[in-house]
Amino acid sequence: GRIRRSQVCLGVFGVGEKSFRVIPNKVYQALACDKPVVTMRGGAYPDMPENGAGGIYWSKAGNPQDLAFQLELAVDDHNNTLSSQGKARLLYDTYFSNSIIRKRLEQMLPP
Structure with missing residues (x-):
């Protein structure tokens, strides 16, 4: 689909409150497809590599420049490196995969 055909x-x-509390599904989908993502960093994101290091580029909320x-x-x-291949998928596998999310939920919710 569209994600597979995209470069980024x-x-x-x-700048709305909800933007800072969620990780949009499209971010999960793009990273799972090994596509780099440009997005704002909200409080819902785990501690992750700095800008660009893992296939995610942090933009300041509400700042078009x-x-x-x-x-x-x-x-x-x-466009300039083949070394970016696999980084976004590795980020997904490390922080956002179903098994990782399941483990986090199991830790947060009572048995």
Whole structure:
């Protein structure tokens, strides 16, 4: 589909309260498909590698100039190196896979 055909996928960039509390499903999907993502960093994200290191580029919420800059970085990284292949999927496997989410939920919820 569209994610597989893309070079880079976009997350959310809003300044609304909900934007800071969620990880959109499209971020999970893009990372699972090994596509780099440009999105804002909200409180729902786990501690993860810094900008670009793992296939995710953090944009400042509500800042179109920073969004453009991060998008340019992501596209340049994608176009200029084969070393980016596999990074987004590794990030998904490490932080967002079904088994990882299941373990986190089991830790948070009573038996």
